[in-house]
Amino acid sequence: MLLKSRRRLAVMIIIFFLFTFLAMPSIIVVAVSFTSASYAQFPPRGFSLKWFWAVFEEDTFMLGIYNSLRLAFLTIIVSNMFAIPAAMALARRNYRYGATIMSFFMSPLSLPMIVLGIGLLLFSSKLNMGLSFSFLLAGHVVITIPYAFSAVFGTYRGLEPNLEESAKVLGATNFQIFRYVILPLIKPGIIVGSIFTFIISFDNIPLSIFLTGSRSVTLPVAVLVYLQENFDPSIAALSTLQLIFVIGTLYLLQKLYSLEKLSKIGQ
């Protein structure tokens, strides 16, 4: 390395503090979830799993988990349904306004979600549809399509066009080419896109807060409502459960596909 060892030590210390800064809130939340006190503070006092049980007893949390999971999976399916064909078309064909079209599909990333949220809410009420689940789903799909699209696009563009042309020469129909050649090869891209889609949809607040009702409440909204009035460690326990779920899923995926390869796909 280019750094002298004394300077190197200073750098390591600074980096250590910065990483701690990044990780601190999450670690503290996990620690607090095991407290036996009835107030959320750090360092936590006592050791107890009672707050985990409290999570399961709270109806709004259970309803929120169910709704959020259902919504996230549906979002993944619908998002990919739109994003995969679009990515294939834009990756192979050289349209004159291809870049503009792509920017259009990626633009939900840069536009404030809260404006889209109230837009969908007011749009649906103009259509006299009220708080409909389809608008909630549609909103989630719109904001996750950029992720699904770019993951598949990047993967697909890396494929050899010769593969498809060889399949064509050998007599495959377009559908067969898609099913047996393209689909297996873009699977990593679809998976990466789906991971991002799941995370974005599950944790989403700006859309969900406007488009959910008391029956279709999603987990983040339920937590937010709860936090306005309570400050007990049940939220900490819930967060710990969520973290375990996320880490567990990533670990499983790491076993199936190397993580470094996946992180390159977005680029």
Place this chain on the structure above:
Amino acid sequence: MQNPERSVRAVLGMSLFSTKRPGFDKSSMLLLPIFLFFSIFFVAPFIVIFLLSVSKEGIVGWTLDNYGRAIFNIYYSEILVKTVFLGVIVTVLTLILGFPCAYFAARAKGFLKSFSLVMVISPLLVSVIIRSYGWMIILGRNGLINKSLIWLGLIDNPLKLMYNWTGIVIGLTQVLLPFMILSIYSVIENININLEEVAETLGASRFQVFRTVIFPLSMDGIASGCIIVFMLTLGNFVTVLLLGGNTIVIPILIYQQVLNIMNFNFASAIGMILLGTSLIFLYFQIKLLKRKETRYVA
């Protein structure tokens, strides 16, 4: 061979996708579903917001009063200005804190590199609510910081670190830091380390290397990181709500106007102002992207 005619056509370049043929054809049909979907659920809502913002009641009556109220009424314009100011502060802080992290992660190798990436990316997997909640525990009156400082005897009364701008800035900086880091990281990765080594060999101090080599070449990453963090700060709802107490920023104002006060027209005007700001930055983002694609960094 199964179907000679088909293979001949394939060879003649009429396969599923041929790369260099401009114009629309059958494969362009693949773009139709997404276009339709976006028109209904992405473009139409924004049109509705626009129409509401220039109307008196519902979508009848043309007026600019909603915008006038947002800009000229002190109460509201103060909120707009404070939100922008918050954006600037958080952007600057994340830049100062994030650049060293990004550089370190980019120049690290092997296990240290993977570890750094995990440390930077994993907070993003944790919901904003969880991280903001964590800050509530740290910054509160009986929170970690206050308890430690009192225990160390450095202060007598707890500092007010939460339910004010201080808490918001700290919380938002941590929440958005990964975005800045990743943005700069990906650019520094592409800067050939030989450039730095050459500069050092020619006698430059580390600071000079930074000023003349690293900093100019990473400008793209810095710019896009700043844009991302600024926009995310302007649109942030949760962290401000949890850590700010009664502090109002643009998204919270919109929320109040829509769900509490039900003044949809005014809320839409504020939303349009926010949207307009985002579109300006989106334009800069696209320009940056075009620049990135045409530049070659040795």
